[in-house]
Amino acid sequence: xxxxxxxxxxxxxxxxxxxxxxxxxxxxxxxxxxxxxxxxxxxxxxxxxxxxxxxxxxxxxxxxxxxxxxxxxxxxxxxxxxxxxxxxxxxxxxxxxxxxxxxxxxxxxxxxxxxxxxxxxxxxxxxxxxxxxxxxxxxxxxxxxxxxxxxxxxxxxxxxxxxxxxxxxxxxxxxxxxxxxxxxxxxxxxxxxxxxxxxxxxxxxxxxxxxxxxxxxxxxxxxxxxxxxxxxxxxxxxxxxxxxxxxxxxxxxxxxxxxxxxxxxxxxxxxxxxxxxxxxxxxxxxx
Amino acid sequence: xxxxxxxxxxxxxxxxxxxxxxxxxxxxxxxxxxxxxxxxxxxxxxxxxxxxxxxxxxxxxxxxxxxxxxxxxxxxxxxxxxxxxxxxxxxxxxxxxxxxxxxxxxxxxxxxxxxxxxxxxxxxxxxxxxxxxxxxxxxxxxxxxxxxxxxxxxxxxxxxxxxxxxxxxxxxxxxxxxxxxxxxxxxxxxxxxxxxxxxxxxxxxxxxxxxxxxxxxxxxxxxxxxxxxxxxxxxxxxxxxxxxxxxxxxxxxxxxxxxxxxxxxxxxxxxxxxxxxxxxxxxxxxxxxxxxxxxxxxxxxxxxxxxxxxxxxxxxxxxxxxxxxxxxxxxxxxxxxxxxxxxxxxxxxxxxxxxxxxxxxxxxxxxxxxxxxxxxxxxxxxxxxxxxxxxxxxxxxxxxxxxxxxxxxxxxxxxxxxxxxxxx
Numbered sequence: 001x002x003x004x005x006x007x008x009x010x011x012x013x014x015x016x017x018x019x020x021x022x023x024x025x026x027x028x029x030x031x032x033x034x035x036x037x038x039x040x041x042x043x044x045x046x047x048x049x050x051x052x053x054x055x056x057x058x059x060x061x062x063x064x065x066x067x068x069x070x071x072x073x074x075x076x077x078x079x080x081x082x083x084x085x086x087x088x089x090x091x092x093x094x095x096x097x098x099x100x101x102x103x104x105x106x107x108x109x110x111x112x113x114x115x116x117x118x119x120x121x122x123x124x125x126x127x128x129x130x131x132x133x134x135x136x137x138x139x140x141x142x143x144x145x146x147x148x149x150x151x152x153x154x155x156x157x158x159x160x161x162x163x164x165x166x167x168x169x170x171x172x173x174x175x176x177x178x179x180x181x182x183x184x185x186x187x188x189x190x191x192x193x194x195x196x197x198x199x200x201x202x203x204x205x206x207x208x209x210x211x212x213x214x215x216x217x218x219x220x221x222x223x224x225x226x227x228x229x230x231x232x233x234x235x236x237x238x239x240x241x242x243x244x245x246x247x248x249x250x251x252x253x254x255x256x257x258x259x260x261x262x263x264x265x266x267x268x269x270x271x272x273x274x275x276x277x278x279x280x281x282x283x284x285x286x287x
Numbered sequence: 288x289x290x291x292x293x294x295x296x297x298x299x300x301x302x303x304x305x306x307x308x309x310x311x312x313x314x315x316x317x318x319x320x321x322x323x324x325x326x327x328x329x330x331x332x333x334x335x336x337x338x339x340x341x342x343x344x345x346x347x348x349x350x351x352x353x354x355x356x357x358x359x360x361x362x363x364x365x366x367x368x369x370x371x372x373x374x375x376x377x378x379x380x381x382x383x384x385x386x387x388x389x390x391x392x393x394x395x396x397x398x399x400x401x402x403x404x405x406x407x408x409x410x411x412x413x414x415x416x417x418x419x420x421x422x423x424x425x426x427x428x429x430x431x432x433x434x435x436x437x438x439x440x441x442x443x444x445x446x447x448x449x450x451x452x453x454x455x456x457x458x459x460x461x462x463x464x465x466x467x468x469x470x471x472x473x474x475x476x477x478x479x480x481x482x483x484x485x486x487x488x489x490x491x492x493x494x495x496x497x498x499x500x501x502x503x504x505x506x507x508x509x510x511x512x513x514x515x516x517x518x519x520x521x522x523x524x525x526x527x528x529x530x531x532x533x534x535x536x537x538x539x540x541x542x543x544x545x546x547x548x549x550x551x552x553x554x555x556x557x558x559x560x561x562x563x564x565x566x567x568x569x570x571x572x573x574x575x576x577x578x579x580x581x582x583x584x585x586x587x588x589x590x591x592x593x594x595x596x597x598x599x600x601x602x603x604x605x606x607x608x609x610x611x612x613x614x615x616x617x618x619x620x621x622x623x624x625x626x627x628x629x630x631x632x633x634x635x636x637x638x639x640x641x642x643x644x645x646x647x648x649x650x651x652x653x654x655x656x657x658x659x660x661x662x663x664x665x666x667x668x669x670x671x672x673x674x675x676x677x678x679x680x681x682x683x684x685x686x687x688x689x690x691x692x693x694x695x696x697x698x699x700x701x702x703x704x705x706x707x708x709x710x711x
Contacts, residue, residue: 011294015383015392035423042420046411049452120406121424122383122398281386284379285302 017281025277029124039131044138058142062098066090073217082219084248085160088151093216095147096243099140100178100236101207106132107186108203111194111283118284125280126273129190133183140175151247167246167253174239177258177265181235184268191272191279215240221251235261291395292476292508293358293381298390300351300376300532350376352532354390360475363502363509365523365540367516367547372529374512375480381510382478396475396508399425401466410454414445414464417453421468435471442497443467444490463490470497477501480512498522516544516622545620548662548680556588557683566605570640571676572667574601577684588684592654592701598682600647602667610637614666615649618680619659625699629666637670654701656686 029036048054069090073079081089107129111118114128154160193199211217214236220228231237238257245253351373358364368374379385381392382400407424408417418439422432432439440446443464445456453461469477479498499522502509513519519526520540527537528546536546558577565571576599577585590596598615614629628649630638663682668675 011393011395012397013394015380015387015394017387017389017391031428032423032426034427034429038420038423038429042409042412042416045416046409049411117407117424119379119384121400123424123426284385 025124025126029126029130032123032127035123035127036131036134039128040135040138043131043135055142058139059146062091062094062143062146065094069094069217079218080222082221082250084219084244084250085154088147088154088160088248089219089244090217091147091150092244092247093240095140095143096174096178096240097211097214097216097236098143099136099175100182101211102136102139103133103179103182104186104189104207105203106136107183108189108193108200110187110190111279112190112200115284126187126276129183129187129276132186133179137175137179163249164247165245165249167242170258171243171246173258174243177239177261178236180265180269181261184265184270184272187272187276188268191275191283194279194283210234210236219244219251232257232260235264290360291357292360293395293510294393295354295356296391296393298351298354298377298380298392299349299388300373300380300385301347301388302350302376303347349532351380351387351529354529354532354534356527356534356537358508358510360395360508361502361506362525363499363511363523365519365526365543366510366512366529367514367519367526367543368529368535369547371531373532374529376532377529378478378480378510378512394476397426397473398476398478399469399472399474400478401469401480406465408453408461408465411452413452414449414456417464418468421465422472425469425472426474427472431473439467439471442470442493459487459490466490466494470494470501474507476508476510478510495522516547520544520621541621544622545660548618548620548622555683556585556685557681558585558588560678560681564603568676569606569669569674570602570604570608570611570667572600572602572665572678573644575599575663575665575678575682577663577682585684589687590653590684592686592688595650595652598649598651598663600649600665601644602647602676603644604640604642606642608640608669608671610670611640612637612666612668612670613647614668616664616666617656618662618664619699620661623699625656625661653686654688654703657696657699657701658686658688660685 048057051057053060066087070086073090074081074086110125110129110132118125151160155162189199189203193203213231213234215223215231220231220237220241223231232254238254238261241251241254242258245251354373354377366374366377376385378400380387381394382398384400407421409420412420418436419429419432423429440449443460443466445460445464448456448460453464456464477498495518498509498511501507509522511519511523523540525538526540526543528535528543536543559575561574562572564573577588577590578597578599579585579594580597582597582599585594585596600613600615602613612630614627616627617625619625630647661684662680663684664680665678666675667677
């Protein structure tokens with residue numbers, strides 16, 4: 001009756017010290033898709049419980065930032081907006097930039113802020129950053145709605161012509177590239193910060209500085225030729241520029257830049273996922 | 288087809304002591320460099336036994352070292368051991384929270400762990416929302432939870448509050464709800480760690496019942512960690528005893544528990560202990576003897592049901608102490624407390640001690656205890672400052688019955704106080 005077996009296939013799982021670099025367990029993540037949605041819901045619902053304004057806060061944040069940018073960069077510093085209505089110029093830049101910054105910011109603390117729950121239950125750790133990307137997508141959706149409303153109001157009032165062109169159909173692509181890049185960088189940082197906390201400090205002001213290296217408050221073609229070449233190294237530059245081109249038909253459409261951004265994003269994503277998977281097995285001992 | 292569902296092979300886990308920070312980078316580069324050259328990681332060669340009381344030489348300790356065991360389907364395995372023996376580490380590796388350093392575990396079926404109930408409960412969300420969230424964290428799909436929702440709510444007994452945020456729950460309700468979710472998991476293997484420490488007696492009973500159902504009716508496998516030997520004894524057929532990261536004993540629970548109590552497991556009884564006098568301590572126990580009426584020590588440690596016996600405790604005060612307290616606790620070989628007596632049972636209050644030696648003689652009238660081995664613990668404490676000089680399980684003796692028929696009866700004590708019969 002005690003037939004000895006050497007067949008390992010009988011075991012449904014083998015817990016081992018290290019797993020291969022490319023064993024990404026994507027199937028397992030799919031099995032936990034309900035958990036992803038549950039986390040998204042939790043983030044969204046819990047964030048605005050016991051607030052009076054609730055999700056209206058999502059409007060207030062970009063509106064105020066736009067006002068400040070208008071005041072500081074337009075009125076005081078008199079930085080050109082390339083003939084685009086300054087309010088729409090800043091609002092559009094903030095909307096798409098904020099999505100990237102939030103994705104990066106929130107996913108970069110995955111391990112540290114979830115150490116409590118990760119220390120007790122196993123589920124594929126990638127579920128957490130994925131849910132962050134999705135809940136930020138909802139936030140982006142609401143802020144896109146704000147941008148649309150402001151655009152329509154300005155159009156009706158005659159401040160803005162109907163400048164939207166066919167490339168507007170590429171907006172989902174812009175968002176996907178932003179999401180991949182924010183996610184990839186975020187999980188790289190979250191993996192490294194489990195051991196070296198210094199990086200979390202670096203990231204906080206790093207994101208702020210990064211915004212100035214991206215044409216959010218200035219148009220790309222207001223910069224010098226030399227500076228422009230440096231700026232184009234930044235994979236987000238062409239996304240922000242192309243997003244504005246789609247809305248305002250101003251500046252130029254950087255098709256090569258977009259392909260470059262996509263390529264960089266995918267490389268970052270792959271490095272991130274591999275690193276994340278290596279760290280997730282033992283981070284409880286070092287966090 | 289073998290019915291082994293968990294097979295642990297040469298499992299070890301190494302931890303680094305002290306702070307992680309300075310030096311980690313060089314250490315990392317070191318072990319990474321030797322790994323890519325295909326050599327053995329230098330940090331794995333070092334490391335010592337995990338003994339928390341002694342100061343070790345090395346920064347690395349083995350929290351688990353070469354653990355091997357198997358668990359059969361439908362079995363409830365108890366895991367026991369003192370604090371720091373490696374129980375939690377073992378469970379963490381089993382539940383994939385952390386990875387082993389070397390060795391592997393083969394598993395058949397889904398593992399769900401209840402390392403602490405209520406993991407992932409969000410205080411702002413209602414009980415209903417948390418059932419879904421917690422269920423999903425534990426690996427259930429939305430449909431599975433929906434199917435079991437009513438059962439979960441019913442088991443938890445918090446139906447009235449199901450739409451209230453859990454931050455308004457009492458801690459008891461919180462645990463009830465959390466345990467209810469976990470208990471309804473559809474996993475083949477369930478890992479439970481000390482969850483029964485909270486909740487009222489009624490709910491604890493319910494949990495224990497559910498756990499034995501899970502293994503006996505559903506044929507699921509349960510790994511259970513607890514310090515409560517009575518619970519382990521009740522729930523688990525087999526147990527493993529961990530000590531300093533290695534398995535000291537494994538087998539039938541009844542045989543393992545005595546090793547937990549006295550790891551040396553010497554056959555010798557201890558009826559006389561003497562302690563060196565240490566004048567730096569405010570007070571201490573100096574000598575304990577188990578004697579008969581004439582003051583002679585029971586040398587072989589065997590006391591029959593017709594002998595009365597006396598516990599003689601000598602103790603010493605190096606300074607004046609107010610509110611002194613002396614306690615005697617007897618435990619059986621299953622670590623269950625058989626009786627607990629202290630000075631206030633006989634005197635009204637705590638006592639004030641002057642400098643000098645004292646002696647207390649406690650008479651235990653037989654027949655009282657059933658046959659078996661017993662351990663005595665002593666507590667001498669200063670209730671004002673909380674300073675104590677306790678001695679745990681220092682006396683060991685055996686009760687043997689001359690009248691053998693009494694031993695087949697159930698119960699802890701044998702108490703023939705008075706029995707009258709009248710014909711009316």
